[in-house]
Amino acid sequence: MVLLEYHNWKKRLPFDNTIYKNIKRYTLRLNTVERELMNLEIDFYRSRFSLEQVMESFKVLKKDVDKEAFIKAVLKRGDNILYLPDCLMGYYKTKIKKEFPEFRAFFEILLTKANQQTDKNPLHALYKPLLGKYYKGIMSKIDKYARKGALRTYGHKVKSDSYDAVARNQLSKFKMDTVLATIFGRCTMAGRLPLSVVDDYGKGEWVSKNVSYATDRFFLYTNKKSLTDEQLDHMLLYNVYPGKAHFYHRVLDNNPHICFDNGASILIEGWADYAACHSKSMAYSYSQLSEKCIMAKNLLKKKLKKGYEDAWVYIMSRYPKDRATQIMINCTQYPGDYLSSVIGHFGIEEIVNTDFAIGPTDFLDVMSGVNCGDFLAVYHPKVQKKLAETSITAKVSKRIS
Numbered sequence: 001m002v003l004l005e006y007h008n009w010k011k012r013l014p015f016d017n018t019i020y021k022n023i024k025r026y027t028l029r030l031n032t033v034e035r036e037l038m039n040l041e042i043d044f045y046r047s048r049f050s051l052e053q054v055m056e057s058f059k060v061l062k063k064d065v066d067k068e069a070f071i072k073a074v075l076k077r078g079d080n081i082l083y084l085p086d087c088l089m090g091y092y093k094t095k096i097k098k099e100f101p102e103f104r105a106f107f108e109i110l111l112t113k114a115n116q117q118t119d120k121n122p123l124h125a126l127y128k129p130l131l132g133k134y135y136k137g138i139m140s141k142i143d144k145y146a147r148k149g150a151l152r153t154y155g156h157k158v159k160s161d162s163y164d165a166v167a168r169n170q171l172s173k174f175k176m177d178t179v180l181a182t183i184f185g186r187c188t189m190a191g192r193l194p195l196s197v198v199d200d201y202g203k204g205e206w207v208s209k210n211v212s213y214a215t216d217r218f219f220l221y222t223n224k225k226s227l228t229d230e231q232l233d234h235m236l237l238y239n240v241y242p243g244k245a246h247f248y249h250r251v252l253d254n255n256p257h258i259c260f261d262n263g264a265s266i267l268i269e270g271w272a273d274y275a276a277c278h279s280k281s282m283a284y285s286y287s288q289l290s291e292k293c294i295m296a297k298n299l300l301k302k303k304l305k306k307g308y309e310d311a312w313v314y315i316m317s318r319y320p321k322d323r324a325t326q327i328m329i330n331c332t333q334y335p336g337d338y339l340s341s342v343i344g345h346f347g348i349e350e351i352v353n354t355d356f357a358i359g360p361t362d363f364l365d366v367m368s369g370v371n372c373g374d375f376l377a378v379y380h381p382k383v384q385k386k387l388a389e390t391s392i393t394a395k396v397s398k399r400i401s
Helices: 017-027 032-047 051-059 064-076 086-099 101-115 123-148 160-175 178-184 229-239 244-252 265-279 283-299 304-316 321-333 340-351 360-367 381-390
Strands: 002-004 195-198 205-207 217-221 259-261
Touching: 002 017, 017 032, 032 123, 051 064, 051 086, 051 101, 051 321, 064 101, 086 101, 086 304, 086 321, 123 283, 123 340, 160 195, 160 217, 160 229, 178 265, 178 360, 205 244, 217 229, 229 244, 229 265, 229 283, 244 265, 244 360, 265 283, 265 340, 265 360, 283 304, 283 321, 283 340, 304 321
Parallel strands: 002 259, 195 217
Antiparallel strands: 205 217
16 A cells, blocks of 8 residues: 555645655656646645644744744745635734744734735635536535525533543444444444543544554544534544544555555545435534535635635634634635535535445445545546556556456
8 A cells, every 4th residue: 555644734735845745756656647636736735825834834943044944935935825814814913922922023924915815716726627527516515505504403411521431332332333334334443442532622533543553543522521412423423433434444454555645635524524424314414514515605705705704704603703713714724624524525425426336335345446535536437437448557446447
């Protein structure tokens, strides 16, 4: 297996030359179509950067000479900074004063430049080739679910001293569920759930032993000790079974001949969201999907100024200001990161309706024999057939070959 282990390479790419070189080297192992699409993705994330990315990269610099060189390099590339909406101006002004007082002038220049940057949305130019024939269907489903609106659901709060026990008990039930086993394949995870509790907001996180060179681990986010039973169930379905952990086990275990991009967020997060919604038909999971579609519709508007304003008003109506601010930072400072799960979800729905794979469990079997990346366009039967006819070494769906 050829593994690209960086799960966050898109976020680090603008200023990390080592990651850039390793990713470019990785693409040489792909077939020509996959390489072309991944290079498009690399160029997109390499050439653009946000104020948040500058701050994160600046924090790790220790020497004054490195900081001076970094400042000069960033100012030279200043025209490529991403647009920053008005709703985050106050947040970043405060952050600059508190965290970067000695370099206040530099960051305030970037803040002003970002706020005055063009608000033309660059994402469609990336998504159209990456998603290929699935693009229109995905965008249509986003519009459909956005129109439905997201309902509020009310679960029972889980006691903070029982997160571990409740999570393990629920996962045991999911593993024994014959309906889930029929749809997604039997859960192969053995033993106790390796779990760490994190007192923060989030949808949880799964780290696979296949990409961490250590052990599997599920990070359960408590949402600042406000975690409910429905949120916990969603996190398990999304991250463990039949979500990410199941994906990694089925696709990577005992399959040494494929290329796997651990930073392929559209594919991996998309599968997790697809699995969560199509497994137990939970009202909470579908409410989250509708919420993400409403946000996605705003984030995909041609003019980001209007899109970000509408997204901010909507997300503020559903969450406290600190949580809404963090969501908007993710949406605006890491382009495509928030969108990856919903776009990947609908992309997989489209894929399993073709001859590429028949159903969820077959999709996992097929993915274990092809190169895994965000290039969903490659997973279309017509593209697969063309690859099979023109390239002896290309890895294609067993149903096409």
